[in-house]
Amino acid sequence: MATKENEVEQHLRSEYRYGWTTDIESDTAPPGLNEDIIRLISRKKKEPAFMLEWRLQAYRHWLSMREPDWAHLRIAPIDYQAISYYSAPRTSKNAPKSLDEVDPKLLETYEKLGVPLHERARLAGVAVDAVFDSVSVATTFREKLAEAGVIFCSFSEAVRDYPELVEKYLGTVVPQKDNFFAALNSAVFSDGSFVYVPKGVRCPMELSTYFRINAQNTGQFERTLIIADEGAYVSYLEGCTAPQRDENQLHAAVVELIAEKDAEIKYSTVQNWYPGDEEGRGGIYNFVTKRGDARGDNSKITWTQVETGSAITWKYPSCILRGDNSVGEFYSVALTNNYQQADTGTKMIHMGKNTRSTIVSKGISAGKGQNAYRGLVRITPTATGARNYTQCDSLLIGDECGAHTFPYVEVRNPTAVLEHEATTSKISEDQLFYLMQRGISEEDATNMIVNGFCKDVFRTLPMEFAVEAQNLLAVSLEGAVG
């Protein structure tokens, strides 16, 4: 038993594989937040006047807000004045016109991450708008997308080149004053992705962004806006890994999705930011506001997320089902190990007739991890014939972790049919025994069982992502068998 425990501890201590910092000069603003910093960000990014005004409104309102404390999380106080709100790689001063002009060190970073931009992009047919810290440095397949009429660019470019689209849609799903972190993001967001798929266009490829947090002390405030016009379809992938460090890093992103009539948006995330060491030191704070507005009739929004990283995850990708017959889906795997904490889930707001939503959430807790599902299903009086199915299961590995479920169900229409099911249990000893008896190591057996547990979610991911997600889970869980 003693050797087994050692082995377990050894595995549990397995270090973050993607931990390093690339040494690139940053053009960084001094720490602190005030109106001047916001003006600086806006000026640096050569934004139109409406953008600066929008940021300032958000900032002024943010000053009057308090950090949310309702989540099942323990968060060390965050000093917002100690964070630097702008950092751009030097290369941005004379922006690269092609991949050859990109800083070779940057490219090396992507290599280490397993994102060989040029190769992968061609082989996998994926356009990568890689966000390095705050400013986009490389975009591929722009032309192929442009042929189809799809706009896929960094947010700053969108503000410059398509200000009328940005002004029309920005903040219509997540208003500036939505919540503390969304307001902060609205004030200081650095960059992100912008996607516009015009009427009737099926985006010819999966769109993908690789994020990477780099410069020390730089919070990441991404802003993503995806619009699928009438009858359009787009699938968007987001994935990230981050370098190891001791200081907590704040990440407060906002993602807005807009699906017009008959449109469909599929948004998939694999998140593997630095989770802190085994003592719970360091790690990313991930406070994200993600919301999709299924505005048009027959529209559909699908969120899929695999959350294995971050010290703290506070994230509730939601769907507002406004159009008749619109569909919302949420598939999630959240894993917490060591001292990681996650409070994640979704909101499905049914407003249109015959709206349907599906929630499948799988939480895995190991070590001293705390994992909470928090979800809301609201059927408003106008949502006749609404239907919801919710399943949220938790798996416990080890006797010091926690698994929590807080499902809110609010129904104000008698024609609605809702089912909510949840189970919590530890990894089945029978299943483990069965596999081990056939010569499979305890470790592999556990991974198999966990993968089986998550199958319903992985199924919904694009293939490359599904493979990556399985590997991530195996790495994050290594030996957490007790």
Next chain:
Amino acid sequence: MNDMASIPFVGEFRQVEGHLPGGAWVTKLREAALARIGEQGFPTRRNEHWKYTDVSALLKAEFIPAPLASMPEAFFQGVQRFELDCHQLVFLNGVFRPNLSSNSLPAGLTVKTLAAAIEEDAEALQPFLARERDSAFAALNTAFMHEGVLIEAAPGTVLEKPLHLVFLSAAHEPQPVVTHPRIIVRAGRAAALRFIESHLGLEGARNFTNVVTDVLAEQGAQVRQLRLIEAAADESHIANIHAELRRDAVFVNHQVCIGGKLVRNDIRVDLVEENASVALNGLVLANGSEHVDNHLDVRHMAPRTQSDQAYRCILDGRARAVFNGRVYIAPRAQKIEANQASNNLLLSKLAEIDTKPELEIYADDVKCSHGATVGQLDENMLFYLRSRGVDADTARSLLIYAFADEIIRRIGIASVRAAVEAAVLGRLPDADSIRHFTMEAS
């Protein structure tokens, strides 16, 4: 404490003080409770536990505390749903009425009115009276506690007949009455007892009942409680129930809510020693603009404890029901089994249900499940009945009745079960035809 007069309910304390039982120790307790209310105030909808229930109208209403109210002259024979051959204590607008009560106490059982128990030896009741409670309404009860019951079963006592506590609420003019009944139940080792708490509102009553019930089940003891809340259309009922279970103890609580403008029940059960088990069953039938909120909080503090929660709500008119069931499993409390089910039936366009079955788990060797459903009557079942010649209305009522019966059938005492069945039937459309059906079947 300077602005006491501005806090709802508390203003009258100085006038009532002289009428309340207990010596210096109890007075200190009352003052501390008042200070707490002064500090924290009453809950608003910004409070997570009161998110769906608004008490602001209740706090604005004017009530006269029970000891200051006059006793209504009325005839109370036959107002009860059921007559049981058992020990019965009747309270009218919060005041004990010996002439309406019957006394047939078996050996091993001590029953006292709370006022008498407090006058005798309040400090012996310290674990109950001085218990830390989160609710401002529980604190209000502590400050004003006046009447109630203390039930003590000696070790090994097994009671054949149940106890029946009847709280009648009659109209009082010009001001309605606020009562703060306090019930303490202590079951000694291996004792077994059943008690029924009936809260009956008579027509025209606009009173507010604010109950606190404490149950302690010692090793191997079994306590079964039925709460029947049938308040009048314009009445409010708030209850804070706290049960503590020792090793191998069993606590079963049934709650049937079939009336009241605003009903809020908080039931907290602490399973503090191994192999204790609890079952919480509830049925809510609400119509008109009734609002019924049940908050359950089961805390598994020890290994090998079990819990089961099953609540069903049937809502019509503009009624609104809230269910919040929480299961908490403490670190190292292994081998736990906990189940939660919240099933709800909405019968009208304007009815609303808000349900939240929560799990908070800090141990790994557990089996927990929860389920919640909201829906309407099953079309297939309706079709089945209609294809067999049952008219649409009767078929509908039958299915509603069957849905409710899942909970009613768990009630152990046959005569009470029949009475609850009748009460539920009475609230359904086409009661006669269902009665006809169920009679034939049996």
